[in-house]
Amino acid sequence: MAPTVERKKIDLAPLKAANVPIFFIVGGPGSGKGTQCDKIVAKYGLTHLSSGDLLRDEVKSGSPRGAQLTAIMESGALVPLEVVLDLVKEAMLIAIEKGSKGFLIDGYPREVAQGQQFESEIQEAKLVLFFDVAEETLVKRLLGRAETSGRADDNIDTIKKRLHTFVTSTAPVVDYYESKGKLVRINAEGSVDDIFGVVVANLDKVTSKI
């Protein structure tokens, strides 16, 4: 059986009181989420949180929770939904203390259930930006990133597995938010700047109050 992970009680009152806009950023691995988020942060001053980075940072921190996470990932099991959500909540609270104007939650939700849990415990997402890219392009970009990223998961076998996971579990997320009228589907095959132009046009419609 996979080891369990300790959970602390997290007081979300300051986050709820701030009531800042939250955007989910979804798209296959290599679709350019990180690239576009960096540009959004620079223009709008939103806080960028990547659930993958938060997990990797927790593991690197050497905390007891990080060690428990390593054991789970090595056992091949999935990190429990609540633990990822705890890491996101903690990072959001720290950012709110520093005056964050809103959040880009990158790579989350991976499953419809994750999105529902986030929204019921924290707050509804304002919009979901979906970077839509053909599989062929994703593979090409990830192999390019592999040359400099040092990420163990940027290799052809793992890339294929991640693409399969994306198609089977994340595609329903896209359908779910589309049915709620919150999905912004962005064709992300073009250049970084062209894609950003579309992002800006969509964010400007809803961030006039930021």
Ligand SMILES: Nc1ncnc2c1ncn2[C@H]1C[C@H](O)[C@@H](COP(=O)(O)OP(=O)(O)O)O1
């Ligand atoms: N529009 C674009 N055209 C070409 N390459 C792009 C691109 N957007 C991002 N890239 C590159 C940068 C990275 O090396 C790789 C993956 O981008 P990323 O931002 O790390 O993706 P993600 O965070 O969605 O996994 O592709």
Ligand SMILES: [Mg+2]
């Ligand atoms: Mg990324």
